[in-house]
Amino acid sequence: MTPDLDNELLDALQEQLTTANFRGTHVERVDLERGRDADGNPALFIRVTLGDPAEGEETWPAGDVQRLRHLVRDAILRLLRDDLAWYVSFETASATAR
Amino acid sequence: MPVSWQIKPERLLETARSLVEHHTAQGRPKQSNLRRGVSTAYYAVFHAIGWAVVAHLLPNGRRADQFALARSVDHPAIKKVCGWIANPNQAPTHVAPLVGTIANNAAMLNVALVFLDLMEARHRADYDHAAKFSKPTAVRHVNDAEAVIQSLDHVAAGIREAFCALIALEARKAQ
Numbered sequence: 001m002t003p004d005l006d007n008e009l010l011d012a013l014q015e016q017l018t019t020a021n022f023r024g025t026h027v028e029r030v031d032l033e034r035g036r037d038a039d040g041n042p043a044l045f046i047r048v049t050l051g052d053p054a055e056g057e058e059t060w061p062a063g064d065v066q067r068l069r070h071l072v073r074d075a076i077l078r079l080l081r082d083d084l085a086w087y088v089s090f091e092t093a094s095a096t097a098r
Numbered sequence: 099m100p101v102s103w104q105i106k107p108e109r110l111l112e113t114a115r116s117l118v119e120h121h122t123a124q125g126r127p128k129q130s131n132l133r134r135g136v137s138t139a140y141y142a143v144f145h146a147i148g149w150a151v152v153a154h155l156l157p158n159g160r161r162a163d164q165f166a167l168a169r170s171v172d173h174p175a176i177k178k179v180c181g182w183i184a185n186p187n188q189a190p191t192h193v194a195p196l197v198g199t200i201a202n203n204a205a206m207l208n209v210a211l212v213f214l215d216l217m218e219a220r221h222r223a224d225y226d227h228a229a230k231f232s233k234p235t236a237v238r239h240v241n242d243a244e245a246v247i248q249s250l251d252h253v254a255a256g257i258r259e260a261f262c263a264l265i266a267l268e269a270r271k272a273q
Contacts, residue, residue: 038221039174052234058119059237062245069211070204073184083188085181087218088211092232 006032006044009079016071017048025064026051028093037085044086046072049093065090104165107149107247110142114243118236132231133223139243140220143213146247147176147265154262175268177217179261183210193267196260203257205249212242 010032017027028049037043048068053060072088080086117135121127148171152164159167182189182197183206189197200206219239222229250258 038218039177050234059234059241062238062241065238065242066208066245069208069215073207073211077185077187083185085214086184087214089215089219090235090238092234 006034009075012075012079013046013072016075017068020067020071022061022064022067024054024057024061025068027068037087041085044076044080044084046076046086046088048072048088048090050090052092060090105145107142107146110138110145111240111244111247114138114142114240118233118240127233127236129231132233132236133229135236136216136223136231136239137220139240140216143216143243143246144173144176146250147171147213150250150258151262151265151269154259155266171265171269173217175265175271176213178268179264180210180213182264183207183261184214193264196264200257200260200264203253205253206257206261209246209249209253209261212246215239216243 010030013030013032017030020027028051031047031049033045033047035043035045050060068090069088076086114135117131117138118127120131145168148168151171152159152168156164156167179197182193183201186194186197186201201210216239223231
């Protein structure tokens with residue numbers, strides 16, 4: 001049952017995040033992984049892979065990241081059925097390719 | 099204890115920024131600097147929240163008492179409260195209205211989400227040998243930490259007080 005629910009959440013996140021209109025940030029992909037958090041408790045990790053920051057910028061615009069974070073939360077509150085801790089992180093493609 | 103010994107969040111933030119923006123002679127950031135920068139950004143936020151709690155509970159106390167109170171604000175208590183704000187449906191009934199009020203404030207919702215993100219990132223930075231930090235991500239963490247510290251200063255007093263009250267209650271449970 002959990003994989004189906006995770007797939008539903010993943011589909012929703014990919015739909016929302018990759019189609020949202022941002023000026024300086026492009027969402028390349030979204031990954032979900034169930035694991036343990038820093039305290040050893042079960043948790044859902046949402047990893048959002050972003051395109052490189054705009055030329056001359058060291059990172060992505062703060063407003064874009066905040067909006068992405070809030071979009072992820074909206075989807076989680078709507079679709080995550082279990083009372084699980086969840087964490088969203090944003091990375092570049094180069095850092096997630098390992 | 100001299101006042102100058104206070105751990106100042108803004109100083110930690112400066113240190114974090116200098117670490118993540120430091121380049122080697124080859125123009126590349128060092129993983130060790132990015133890791134320490136992320137970890138330091140987390141502690142800047144942690145201490146900013148601790149001092150917000152002190153300012154709420156003991157604004158006119160002796161400096162030594164304020165330091166002792168700040169020391170009693172622990173990581174799990176902040177994490178618990180931030181988790182409730184991120185997921186208001188998981189908050190206990192008796193605090194649910196307060197949590198809902200905080201969660202409806204976009205700036206404080208961001209404080210909670212950034213804290214949770216930074217706490218996990220700090221753990222990876224300090225302990226996970228396989229973790230790899232990119233410069234954009236490390237700089238983002240420092241920017242997030244700076245935004246959180248500014249939010250704590252500028253958010254409406256009633257919202258900040260609600261946040262600090264919940265943390266104080268949770269910290270008390272853990273003693």
